[in-house]
Amino acid sequence: MSDKIKYFLEESKMPKTWYNIAADLPKPLSPVLHPGTLKPIGPDDLAPLFPMALIGQEVSQDREIEIPEPVREIYKQWRPSPLYRARKLEKALDTTAKIYYKYEGVSPTGSHKPNTAVAQAFFNKEEGTKKITTETGAGQWGSSLAFACSIFKIELDVYMVKVSYEQKPYRKMIMQTFGANCYASPSNRTPTGKAILEKDPNNTGSLGIAISEAVEMAAQDDHTKYSLGSVLNHVLMHQTIVGNEAIMQMEMADDYPDILVGCTGGGSNFSGLAFPFLGKKFREKKDIKVIACEPKSCPTLTKGKFAYDFGDTGMRTPLVKMHTLGSSFMPPSTHSGGLRYHGMAPLVSHLTDLGAIEPKAFGQKECFEAGVKFANAEGIVPAPEATHAVKGAIDAALECKKNGEKKTILFNLCGHGHFDMQAYGDYFNNKLSDDRYNEADANKALEKLPKIA
Amino acid sequence: MSDKIKYFLEESKMPKTWYNIAADLPKPLSPVLHPGTLKPIGPDDLAPLFPMALIGQEVSQDREIEIPEPVREIYKQWRPSPLYRARKLEKALDTTAKIYYKYEGVSPTGSHKPNTAVAQAFFNKEEGTKKITTETGAGQWGSSLAFACSIFKIELDVYMVKVSYEQKPYRKMIMQTFGANCYASPSNRTPTGKAILEKDPNNTGSLGIAISEAVEMAAQDDHTKYSLGSVLNHVLMHQTIVGNEAIMQMEMADDYPDILVGCTGGGSNFSGLAFPFLGKKFREKKDIKVIACEPKSCPTLTKGKFAYDFGDTGMRTPLVKMHTLGSSFMPPSTHSGGLRYHGMAPLVSHLTDLGAIEPKAFGQKECFEAGVKFANAEGIVPAPEATHAVKGAIDAALECKKNGEKKTILFNLCGHGHFDMQAYGDYFNNKLSDDRYNEADANKALEKLPKIA
Numbered sequence: 046m047s048d049k050i051k052y053f054l055e056e057s058k059m060p061k062t063w064y065n066i067a068a069d070l071p072k073p074l075s076p077v078l079h080p081g082t083l084k085p086i087g088p089d090d091l092a093p094l095f096p097m098a099l100i101g102q103e104v105s106q107d108r109e110i111e112i113p114e115p116v117r118e119i120y121k122q123w124r125p126s127p128l129y130r131a132r133k134l135e136k137a138l139d140t141t142a143k144i145y146y147k148y149e150g151v152s153p154t155g156s157h158k159p160n161t162a163v164a165q166a167f168f169n170k171e172e173g174t175k176k177i178t179t180e181t182g183a184g185q186w187g188s189s190l191a192f193a194c195s196i197f198k199i200e201l202d203v204y205m206v207k208v209s210y211e212q213k214p215y216r217k218m219i220m221q222t223f224g225a226n227c228y229a230s231p232s233n234r235t236p237t238g239k240a241i242l243e244k245d246p247n248n249t250g251s252l253g254i255a256i257s258e259a260v261e262m263a264a265q266d267d268h269t270k271y272s273l274g275s276v277l278n279h280v281l282m283h284q285t286i287v288g289n290e291a292i293m294q295m296e297m298a299d300d301y302p303d304i305l306v307g308c309t310g311g312g313s314n315f316s317g318l319a320f321p322f323l324g325k326k327f328r329e330k331k332d333i334k335v336i337a338c339e340p341k342s343c344p345t346l347t348k349g350k351f352a353y354d355f356g357d358t359g360m361r362t363p364l365v366k367m368h369t370l371g372s373s374f375m376p377p378s379t380h381s382g383g384l385r386y387h388g389m390a391p392l393v394s395h396l397t398d399l400g401a402i403e404p405k406a407f408g409q410k411e412c413f414e415a416g417v418k419f420a421n422a423e424g425i426v427p428a429p430e431a432t433h434a435v436k437g438a439i440d441a442a443l444e445c446k447k448n449g450e451k452k453t454i455l456f457n458l459c460g461h462g463h464f465d466m467q468a469y470g471d472y473f474n475n476k477l478s479d480d481r482y483n484e485a486d487a488n489k490a491l492e493k494l495p496k497i498a
Numbered sequence: 499m500s501d502k503i504k505y506f507l508e509e510s511k512m513p514k515t516w517y518n519i520a521a522d523l524p525k526p527l528s529p530v531l532h533p534g535t536l537k538p539i540g541p542d543d544l545a546p547l548f549p550m551a552l553i554g555q556e557v558s559q560d561r562e563i564e565i566p567e568p569v570r571e572i573y574k575q576w577r578p579s580p581l582y583r584a585r586k587l588e589k590a591l592d593t594t595a596k597i598y599y600k601y602e603g604v605s606p607t608g609s610h611k612p613n614t615a616v617a618q619a620f621f622n623k624e625e626g627t628k629k630i631t632t633e634t635g636a637g638q639w640g641s642s643l644a645f646a647c648s649i650f651k652i653e654l655d656v657y658m659v660k661v662s663y664e665q666k667p668y669r670k671m672i673m674q675t676f677g678a679n680c681y682a683s684p685s686n687r688t689p690t691g692k693a694i695l696e697k698d699p700n701n702t703g704s705l706g707i708a709i710s711e712a713v714e715m716a717a718q719d720d721h722t723k724y725s726l727g728s729v730l731n732h733v734l735m736h737q738t739i740v741g742n743e744a745i746m747q748m749e750m751a752d753d754y755p756d757i758l759v760g761c762t763g764g765g766s767n768f769s770g771l772a773f774p775f776l777g778k779k780f781r782e783k784k785d786i787k788v789i790a791c792e793p794k795s796c797p798t799l800t801k802g803k804f805a806y807d808f809g810d811t812g813m814r815t816p817l818v819k820m821h822t823l824g825s826s827f828m829p830p831s832t833h834s835g836g837l838r839y840h841g842m843a844p845l846v847s848h849l850t851d852l853g854a855i856e857p858k859a860f861g862q863k864e865c866f867e868a869g870v871k872f873a874n875a876e877g878i879v880p881a882p883e884a885t886h887a888v889k890g891a892i893d894a895a896l897e898c899k900k901n902g903e904k905k906t907i908l909f910n911l912c913g914h915g916h917f918d919m920q921a922y923g924d925y926f927n928n929k930l931s932d933d934r935y936n937e938a939d940a941n942k943a944l945e946k947l948p949k950i951a
Contacts, residue, residue, distance in 0.1 A: 051574055053509065121504055122582075122877060129575075133649075151604065153877040155916065195874045196586075215668075215919035222873050222922050420675050421648050424575060424606040463608065463916035466668035469675050 050132055052294040054125035060289040061112055063282045066320040066392060068108035069327040074278075074395050075366040078353060083497060086363050093264050094271040096172040099165065102279035108324075110282065112164070119163045119196060123152045124286070128294035134422040135442070142445035143300065144438060146458045147291045147318060148425070154219065156428065156460030157314045158189030158274055161283035165272050166193035175268040176200040180230065180255030182310070183209050183382030183430065184216025185460060186274030191225035204230035204238075204258040207250035209382040215464045230255040237261060237359035249378050252311075252386045257359030264361075275311025276356060276390045284317025287457065292321055295455065302333060302455035304441050308433035309337040309346065309404070310383045312390030314459035320392075323401055337393065337404045338437035340412075342480035343376040345369065345389045346397055346404035348487065353497040354388060364495060367394040371490025377481040379409050380468035383430040387490070405437060408480045412436045413472040416462070428460035429468045503585055505747040507578035513742040514565055516735045519773040519845060521561035522780040527731075527848050528819040531806060536950060539816050546717050547724040549625040552618065555732035561777075563735065565617070572616045572649060576605045577739070581747035587875040588895070595898035596753065597891055599911045600744045600771060603878065607672065609913030610767045611642030611727055614736035618725050619646035628721040629653040633683065633708030635763070636662050636835030636883065637669025638913060639727030644678035657683035657691075657711040659838070660703035661831040668917045683708040690714060690812035702831050705764075705839040710812030717814075728764025729809065729843045737770025740910065745774055748908065755786060757894050759909035761886035762790045762799065762857070763836045765843030767912035773845075776854055790846065790857045791890035793865075795933035796829040798822065798842045799850055799857035801940065806950040807841060817948060820847040824943025830934040832862050833921035836883040840943070858890060861933045865889045866925040869915070881913035882921045 067074065076085035088100045095103075102110060112120070131144040149157035169177060177199055181187030187203040194201040203225055210217060210229040220227045230250045231238040237257040241248050248254075256273070263271035273280060295301055305322055307315030315337055325331045339346055345368045355372040356362035368389040370376075376385045389397075396402045409429070416432035418439065419425070427435055438456040445452045462469065471477050520527065529538035541553045548556075555563060565573070584597040602610035622630060630652055634640030640656040647654040656678055663670060663682040673680045683703045684691040690710040694701050701707075709726070716724035726733055748754055758775055760768030768790055778784045792799055802821040809815035811825055821842040823829075829838045842850075849855045862882070869885035871892065872878070880888055891909040898905045915922065924930050 050571075051509065053506075056504065056506065118503075192877050196877065214923065215916070218919040218923040218926070219879060219916075221926055222870055222879055222919075224874060417675055421677060424645050424649065426672060426675055463668070463672075464919070466671040466675075466917070470667065470671040473671070473674055 050130050052128040052297045054290055054293055056121055056125065058293060059117065059120065059125050060286050061117065062109040063112055064285040064289055064321045064324055065105055065108055065110055065282050066324055067106050067278065069324045071327060071399060074391055078364040080355070080360065080364055090363070094260065096168045096174060096270060098168040098171065099279050102282060103277060112286070113167060116164050116167050125290045126151050128291055130298065131423055134419060137418065137422045138439060138442050138446065140442040140446040141449055141451050142442040143453045144442055145298070145455045147287055147455070148458045149287060149314065150425065150458065150461035154185065154188045154192050155463060156185040156189065157284055157287060157317060158186050159192060160286055160317065161274065161280045161313065162189040162193035164283045166190065166197045166199055169270055170197040170199060173268070174199060174270045176202070177270055177272045178202045178259040178262045179272045179274065180204045180252060180259045181274065182206050182252050182385055184213050184464065185383055187225070187227060188216055188219045190272060190274065191220040191223035194225065195223040201225040202262060203227045204232060204255040206230055206252060206255050206382060208378040212467065213464060230258050232258060234258070235261045251358060251375055253358035253372055256357035257361055260357060260361050275313040276388065278392060281313050281316040281320065281390055281392055284313050285320050287317035288319065288321030291318060291455065300453050303452040304454045305333055305335045306434050306437040306441060306454065306456035307337060308384060308430050308459065309339050309389065309393060310430060311386050312393035314457050316390065316393060318457040323396065335402045336437050336441065337397065337402050338433040339404060339406050340379060340381055340384045340433060340480065341406045341408045342379050342482050343370065343385050344406040344482060345387065347406045350491055351394055351398050352494050354494055356388060364497070365391045367391045368397065370487045371493055373493055374487050374490035379480065380429040380465065380471065381409065381433065384433065407433055407436045410477055410479065413469065413477065415439050425458065426462040427458055428462045429465050431459050434458065503583050505581040505750045507743055507746055509574055509578065511746060512570065512573065512578050513739050514570065515562040516565055517738040517742055517774045517777055518558055518561055518563055518735050519777055520559050520731065522777045524780060524852060527844055531817040533808065533813065533817055543816070547713065549621045549627060549723060551621040551624065552732050555735060556730060566620060569617050569620050578743045579604050581744055583751065584876055587872060590871065590875045591892065591895050591899065593895040593899040594902055594904050595895040596906045597895055598751070598908045600740055600908070601878070601911045602740060602767065603911065603914035606645050607638065607641045608916055609638040609642065609881065610737055610740060610770060611639050612645060613739055613770065614727065614733045614766065615642040615646035617736045619643065619650045619652055622723055623650040623652060626721070627652060627723045629655070630723055630725045631655045631712040631715045632725045632727065633657045633705060633712045634727065635659050635705050635838055637666050637917065638836055640680060641669055641672045643725060643727065644673040644676035647678065648676040654678040655715060656680045657685060657708040659683055659705060659708050659835060662835040665920065666917060683711050685711060687711070688714045704811060704828055706811035706825055709810035710814055713810060713814050728766040729841065731845060734766050734769040734773065734843055734845055737766050738773050740770035741772065741774030744771060744908065753906050755908035756905040757907045758786055758788045759887050759890040759894060759907065760790060761837060761883050761912065762792050762842065762846060763883060764839050765846035767910050769843060769846060771910040776849065788855045789890050789894065790850065790855050791886040792857060792859050793832060793834055793837045793886060793933065794859045794861045795832050795935050796823065796838050797859040797935060798840065800859045803944055803947070804847055804851050805947050807947055809841060817950070818844045820844045821850065823940045824946055826946055827940050827943035832933065833882040833918060833924070834862065834886065837886065860886055860889045863930055863932065866922065866930065868892050878911065879915040880911055881915045882918050884912050887911065
């Protein structure tokens, strides 16, 4: 029996393709609808916002999609990322389970986000994009796209959710270091932002609002495109290099997960790890329990409705069928800014609806408690978002202990908390507010959902 | 010709020994003197502060010292660290030189410091130490020792230089996350701290003061030892795993450095990379130019005196011969807290005196400018301290360009700047004060040097 703690894949074995779960879905995804006609949209409807290569990936049914060689060259700066066996955490929990984690914090900006940022910047560059607009919650996405745009020399405007803009100044500075412009959202630069600030000058922002602002700015200009860090099919697909690597690394460990855990905001880090394993489940009947961990303050999968809704607050995006709390719902401000989105990726929602994914919601205090326990055992301080996955994995391991089961658990540690230490400070100083999910507010927002047969 | 950018050593090839340059010095180091008797000190004099294993390493003449297996197991969490070819930086500079960098930011706390923190915690644990006291400048060392003490279940008190304690709250929180106690220095907990605060309540602290406080607390208690993050021979030696790995990685690249660059505060990251190469120079006559980069605000090697001095402000440590600005010199506060020390490691000072090391001093603005250039080319934001090495490497590359020389440059990127983004913010907002080295103050401090024949 090996006592290894790190499974490091050779660079030469880095996957050359992304995995597209659309090819293996037991039931196809519901179509994306045009907000005006309510008819399924076509590539031309998306062309003002995205380069054609990405639109093609969004609707592709091919199982494997090649990762372009220039993208792989950039990935090699930090990929393949390590897979760890959490032996010290297992010991601290005195569990019968084995715990592994894939660690995406080794990337230049400390999270999984560069996996898709680099790909999106590359395809945009190929098609002549001069400028990209985007939104960011906690700033993980904005800083990652800033890193990617710096490589490809594309100008970048980032609309950052105001509460995070103020709470996490380091993220803003890292974007600036990479040459990007970063604006607090809602801003006075866009019609949506202006309208919101007129009604509520102290609005702390949300991902839904920031998306509206970024989309508006991109739609105005032929050489400006829009980029999203999660939710969309092609974004989730770019993250599957995580799971493709993990499958090989679990083989190196001569093991296979019984339980897979990830945290879900828009769904991208979760899908990146889970989809390749779910694909094996669908194709090879390899059983696996897949747990999606979300915050109690924004419980999209556990309390939302599976229905057609807008991706943004300004109701400018196409309509997608997803788990949603309503596009006008304003999630309370927490330190897990990256999980603060009213909706969920259509693919994750669809798979949850099919029973392939089991959602769980956690409060932020219990998540930070799990994060501190993990840091003391494994030496890595998880990002606030990632503490939800840590909490889910620890709970699963304790369940195994209770039942004397020797199960194998694998979770995605999607980022480190270096830029979010204020959150840990607030936790230690008992300043963390409890999760103030307002069900009445969500119900009101859900009543405003577009009526679609 | 390979176009690789990353040279990754297999875990099985991780060095099993540290390199002790004492074995290869052309001229032996001057002895350490007892501050009372002015006679060379013996192991018993150091026993109240350090475990015997480390005292043995401090004076050892053996060329190779074995890295204990439990220490290597912990190293494997992040080691071997990658060596990169900075192809994008070379292109941005349009230089004829080749630039490589060893990247120590992959460690759990983001710098080279855990290399010695883990070793020191291990040897302390072996000899029954219950508690360790230490000082920290920017917090890189304190957070690294907190990480190591968390693994070995040793209590830790950290005296953090006040200006950094206030400037870099994230570092304090990461120490807290790892279970350490962190106090702003000068503090009211120690005689030295109290005396300084009485005279100057707004004193912003210095490494010299923080060392006095930590040493005082350790000397009071049999089960409490003291730990230093740089300067001492054994600390520098623990860092040589960096250079030992780099030698193998340069072989993988089928190349060898003509010029080696590192930044120097106490001297540990610099020595970690440079000593194994200097050893080859002394033994095999392999020529190499070694550049030590220090801040103009605290120019120990370029403007200090090579003389016997105290390691601390309180004049409690033994006397060592080193380049010093005087133990009572108070360096101005800059963002490179880790380089803000009145002295320099005796080994680095000695080798500089012998002409084996060439020191250069840089201002903080030009260093941040180099750091931003590096980040935009290579995607990694360097720690403020590390920007000095970046600046030194860029200058060397531009010199090669001017002369049309195809030299090979290797520098140590000893840490990332994730916890120091405020410094970049201040740089962008033109808030960085210029380097206010006060030569008159240093001269006054130098007059107070102990008179030793």
